[in-house]
Structure formats: C-alpha cells, structure tokens
Amino acid sequence: MASNSKPELSVVKSEAEWRDQLSQEAFDVTRKHATERPFTSPFNNEKREGNYVCVCCNAALFKGDAKFDSGTGWPSYFEPVSGAAISEHSDNSLFRKRTEVRCAACDAHLGHVFADGPEPTGLRYCINGVALKFDAKA
Numbered sequence: 138m139a140s141n142s143k144p145e146l147s148v149v150k151s152e153a154e155w156r157d158q159l160s161q162e163a164f165d166v167t168r169k170h171a172t173e174r175p176f177t178s179p180f181n182n183e184k185r186e187g188n189y190v191c192v193c194c195n196a197a198l199f200k201g202d203a204k205f206d207s208g209t210g211w212p213s214y215f216e217p218v219s220g221a222a223i224s225e226h227s228d229n230s231l232f233r234k235r236t237e238v239r240c241a242a243c244d245a246h247l248g249h250v251f252a253d254g255p256e257p258t259g260l261r262y263c264i265n266g267v268a269l270k271f272d273a274k275a
C-alpha cells in the first residue's frame with residue numbers, strides 16, 4: 138500500500154510562497170507535518186454533500202458522502218475521490234509504522250490512513266480539517 142516513490146507534482150511553490158498563501162495553522166500542518174488538535178475542526182460536524190478540496194491547491198480530495206463519524210476528533214473518510222488524488226508514504230515517526238497521506242498535486246500533508254475503517258473499503262482516512270476546504274453542493 139505505501140510507497141515512497143516520488144510522484145510528479147503539478148503544483149510546486151517555495152516555502153515562502155506557501156507561507157504567504159496559508160494561515161499559520163494550515164502552513165504548519167500541510168507543509169511542516171503538524172497535527173491539528175482533535176475536535177477543533179468545524180468539519181467534524183459537517184454532514185452536507187459536497188467536495189473537500191486541498192487548502193493549498195484546490196485539488197478535489199474527498200467527497201462528503203465518503204465521510205463518516207470516527208469519533209477520533211478528526212474529519213474521517215473511507216475513500217478519496219480517486220486513488221490518483223492522494224499519495225501514500227511510509228511514516229515511521231512516533232515509533233510506530235503509519236501510512237501518511239498527502240495531496241498528490243502539491244504534496245500537502247493531509248493526515249494518515251488506517252485499516253480500521255467502515256465498509257465498503259475498511260479504510261479510515263484520518264485528515265486534518267485545516268488541510269481541507271469544503272465546497273458544499275449547491
């Protein structure tokens with residue numbers, strides 16, 4: 138599942154450019170791999186249909202109908218909009234093996250994917266809400 142191959146990024150900006158564009162918290166999470174405090178994202182209670190897009194580059198990442206209430210305090214999804222929308226990377230920090238997920242277009246750190254999610258995929262994409270923007274379906 139995880140690989141550390143370097144995909145071609147379609148959006149490449151300097152650290153200074155990202156810092157200008159993003160809030161401090163979004164910059165820390167997406168570009169510095171920080172983790173937002175649990176139960177702080179307004180998306181935890183977001184149940185409308187729509188698209189969750191990358192806060193950095195507006196690439197579509199998750200659909201509202203793939204969202205579920207994981208109880209973890211972070212927005213959680215059982216699948217991305219497509220396998221090509223995200224990239225997966227082995228993460229051995231914190232002395233445990235996890236699979237990090239990033240935006241495939243701009244390399245933004247989004248969160249991690251775990252194998253304890255609901256049907257139909259059995260996956261749980263545990264995502265920092267600050268890495269996302271929500272476009273509610275009109």
Ligand SMILES: [Zn+2]
Pocket residue numbers: 191192193194195196240241242243244245
């Ligand atoms: Zn992105």
